[in-house]
Amino acid sequence: GENVEQHPSTLSVQEGDSAVIKCTYSDSASNYFPWYKQELGKRPQLIIDIRSNVGEKKDQRIAVTLNKTAKHFSLHITETQPEDSAVYFCAASLSGGYNKLIFGAGTRLAVHP
Amino acid sequence: EAQVTQNPRYLITVTGKKLTVTCSQNMNHEYMSWYRQDPGLGLRQIYYSMNVEVTDKGDVPEGYKVSRKEKRNFPLILESPSPNQTSLYFCASSSRVADTIYFGEGSWLTVV
Numbered sequence: 001g002e003n004v005e006q007h008p009s010t011l012s013v014q015e016g017d018s019a020v021i022k023c024t025y026s027d028s029a030s031n032y033f034p035w036y037k038q039e040l041g042k043r044p045q046l047i048i049d050i051r052s053n054v055g056e057k058k059d060q061r062i063a064v065t066l067n068k069t070a071k072h073f074s075l076h077i078t079e080t081q082p083e084d085s086a087v088y089f090c091a092a093s094l095s096g097g098y099n100k101l102i103f104g105a106g107t108r109l110a111v112h113p
Numbered sequence: 114e115a116q117v118t119q120n121p122r123y124l125i126t127v128t129g130k131k132l133t134v135t136c137s138q139n140m141n142h143e144y145m146s147w148y149r150q151d152p153g154l155g156l157r158q159i160y161y162s163m164n165v166e167v168t169d170k171g172d173v174p175e176g177y178k179v180s181r182k183e184k185r186n187f188p189l190i191l192e193s194p195s196p197n198q199t200s201l202y203f204c205a206s207s208s209r210v211a212d213t214i215y216f217g218e219g220s221w222l223t224v225v
């Protein structure tokens with residue numbers, strides 16, 4: 001089955017710096033890769049996703065890149081702000097709502113003013 | 114408003130006392146699932162359901178039961194809770210044809 005590894009487990013940056021979180025997956029059939037942000041005590045919220053027919057996707061300060069050959073994908077946050085502080089989870093699955101998402105263990109991002 | 118609603122949000126219970134965490138969605142989604150979240154382990158799927166009367170085990174089903182008698186509801190049952198089931202639980206739902214998963218607000222469960 002699918003296995004997703006996520007690094008680093010914690011990340012501390014200064015406000016304005018960039019943050020990069022990396023994930024690798026094991027099942028080459030996976031074709032849907034969402035990223036979730038979870039603030040303390042709240043539910044995970046989808047912030048961006050990418051499908052395997054696309055190599056990169058950007059939404060304002062957030063971008064995700066996908067390397068299908070190497071089976072890894074990354075989240076890039078530019079110009080970080082204190083409100084970006086949260087736990088970020090990557091996940092992988094086959095596309096389609098029936099298919100189970102396999103989550104990484106999470107990255108705790110701290111953005112210091 | 115699209116919602117996944119869980120109850121209770123917070124519960125402290127004692128070992129062996131049966132409890133049920135309810136989950137309801139108003140989006141007519143076919144697919145529902147339960148996850149537990151523990152520090153350093155991310156979200157792990159407990160059970161899932163592809164439609165009414167169709168349920169199956171996820172990655173960590175031991176000690177849990179579910180039912181799907183109606184499309185909108187997917188309760189999680191702990192017949193005899195134990196302290197290792199202390200966790201944050203999320204219910205989630207999604208459409209058969211779309212990728213987006215909607216999470217409930219979470220239920221903090223402590224078993225003493």
